[in-house]
Amino acid sequence: MKNQNAINLFVLGFGKVGQALVRQILSARDLLNKHGMNLHIVGLSDSRALLYRDEGLTATQIQSALTHKGQGQSLEIMDSTHSVDSIDRLLKPGDILVDTTASPHTTARLLRAVEVGSGIVLANKIPLCGPWAETQKLFTYPNIKYESTVGAGLPVIATLKYLLSTGDSLESIVGCLSGTLGYLCSCLEEGLPYSQAVKDARSLGYTEPDPRQDLSGMDVARKAVILSRTAGIPAELSDLSIEPLYPTELEKVSVEEFLQLADQEDAQYAGLVNWATAEQKAPRYTARITPEGIQVGLDLANKASPLGSLKGPDNYIAFQTNRYSASPLVISGPGAGIEVTAAGVFGDILQLARESHRRS
């Protein structure tokens, strides 16, 4: 039931976040219609196929896609699917392209969407962290949003943009940007051995199957680069010195060996934590972004400070600016999770739709 105010969505990636997003949009349909907003999911793609329908996929088609995916099947077994590449041809100005993948291969498609003049929403951090020379176009494009790339559904990017657009100037952003490393730091603070904390985080699903992917700090560094670039400071990921939370000797071993050998590190971390505790401090894995550069690594925060009193996997982002100088503007709360990540993407879509809706 396409109408003049309809916005067409193409959703790239049909993993956990993509599925949750599609479910949230379906659930909110009545609410959206009440506000005169018609979102049509016209395209839905996994890595192998694009499910596409010009006038919008029906709720039944979407439900069926969710069911197939829930059974571990690709969308390509469904009727009338297309090649994923046909998105480039189908995407029109005013449509919104949503990247919920974690793929390093969507950049060309996103840049094509910039040329077309479509809206872009990203949960995928990787395209925003490429070399500045090729990524700059994404950051200067007015119709792009990427709230979920930092802090999931927490309003971090929107707040930074609001501060800057009203003429405030940034002094620093200090953040705990990883739920996984936040959980790990809390465990260490409570006296748990490093190796045990890593294993617990892994079995709770807080880490990737290979926990070194989180412990490397690379995810935090990517978020820091996105914040920095959003603030108009064109940092390069490759220039950062990132302090990993595991020793380089354990870089090449298998996951199983890493988990077995991790207790080699217990004494060192216990020593650090004991020293910190005596000084009324707590270990926190932080990113600090200033006009002078980015630091990512293990820090010691005063226990009585907001950063020091942070518990478990919650994120924490403090904006110190010209106007928020004596005391920062702080956003904190859960910064990971499927539903809140999808909600952040959904919020971006609604905002873009609201901005272009009026065009018609």
Place this chain on the structure above:
Amino acid sequence: MKNQNAINLFVLGFGKVGQALVRQILSARDLLNKHGMNLHIVGLSDSRALLYRDEGLTATQIQSALTHKGQGQSLEIMDSTHSVDSIDRLLKPGDILVDTTASPHTTARLLRAVEVGSGIVLANKIPLCGPWAETQKLFTYPNIKYESTVGAGLPVIATLKYLLSTGDSLESIVGCLSGTLGYLCSCLEEGLPYSQAVKDARSLGYTEPDPRQDLSGMDVARKAVILSRTAGIPAELSDLSIEPLYPTELEKVSVEEFLQLADQEDAQYAGLVNWATAEQKAPRYTARITPEGIQVGLDLANKASPLGSLKGPDNYIAFQTNRYSASPLVISGPGAGIEVTAAGVFGDILQLARESHRRS
């Protein structure tokens, strides 16, 4: 230099916030132009006159108005001013009417702007707290924003709207919404006598000349009503039971007498704080908004909790929702001050402009 993408602003109220707003807009002009946004302040009014120019006031005219105001003069001494009421006739669809007054008499003008189809931005809480039957129109109007009414420039209203628009459901909002009462609670916690804390807050300019206006809790109650109504829960200010931080016996005396007699309360507050401290708790003046109702009053928070570790005049707003259930989404930081309040208003103007800009 009016052009097709220009947005015309009428600013009601030329007090501290109005003046700061106008200064911020002037300073940001180059930045705005770079982003293809042209804000024209066409009307500027204090309580006695409207300075108006169809094609936008010039920077020189605005500077001159600021100078007059700085010298304690009304705008009516300036050339070619009009009656304030002529705004109703001059306001057009797509214009933005900004209310930076603290007046209870702007509601009719705002409702007229709704009829016209203009954008509306409020720093003024009072029109949003009238009887629901007449105020409902403001809350359901799509082109109204009022970020600065709660937490000044902190992104509180935007965050609440984002959560609800993506289909999340509210369980509670718990907030410390008054910098003044936050400062007072911090002083009490540190062992300062009540009367001294009140006098200190007053001499630091944290309170109105009559500190009972802040101690009454009415300002917090208004913010709570605005949050509740934004969340779709139509509370009435007149239905709330608000716990004031001074005794009813001192309601009718003069300001000087109140300040003299305030030490009658010292023992009672000292007793409360001593008891709280022994229990590892701290006094906090909080508002709690749930679908069941609103509570505004003095609460005791665990010292180790984020609310308990809040310091001084900072605000704190925790959203507990279906998606942010185990741990809330929290926004905190300075929630008062001329510059951040004006910035909140400016941010709303930019957002409305961005949404309607595309229309042309």
